[in-house]
Amino acid sequence: MANLKVPREKIPWSPSIDTGRCIHDRECIDFCKNNVFDWDDALGVPVVARPYNCVVGCDACARICPSEAISFPPMDEFKATLRRLIAQAQQQAPAQPAEAAPH
Numbered sequence: 001m002a003n004l005k006v007p008r009e010k011i012p013w014s015p016s017i018d019t020g021r022c023i024h025d026r027e028c029i030d031f032c033k034n035n036v037f038d039w040d041d042a043l044g045v046p047v048v049a050r051p052y053n054c055v056v057g058c059d060a061c062a063r064i065c066p067s068e069a070i071s072f073p074p075m076d077e078f079k080a081t082l083r084r085l086i087a088q089a090q091q092q093a094p095a096q097p098a099e100a101a102p103h
């Protein structure tokens with residue numbers, strides 16, 4: 001993805017877990033190579049321990065979860081939010097110096 005100039009912590013993209021649907025198979029823990037999840041030993045369910053490790057736009061863990069316990073923000077809503085954040089970042093960016101006119 002292009003350099004969005006938006007800090008990752010401001011981008012609302014990470015999984016949510018419906019622990020009531022979870023069948024405790026640890027598929028998401030084994031699957032996610034970005035270490036987004038930790039396992040809660042007491043409850044026997046995954047927790048989203050490092051949400052900002054999640055790759056923006058990636059929802060692969062939701063697709064591998066056999067019980068559809070993992071969800072992400074609705075894509076249309078997320079895209080609108082991302083456009084707004086990018087516009088804000090562009091407004092806050094220092095103005096680029098004008099290019100020198102050719103001689």
Ligand code: SF4
Nearest residue numbers: 022023026027028065
């Ligand atoms: S893959 Fe789904 S069902 Fe399996 S542990 Fe993760 S959230 Fe629970």
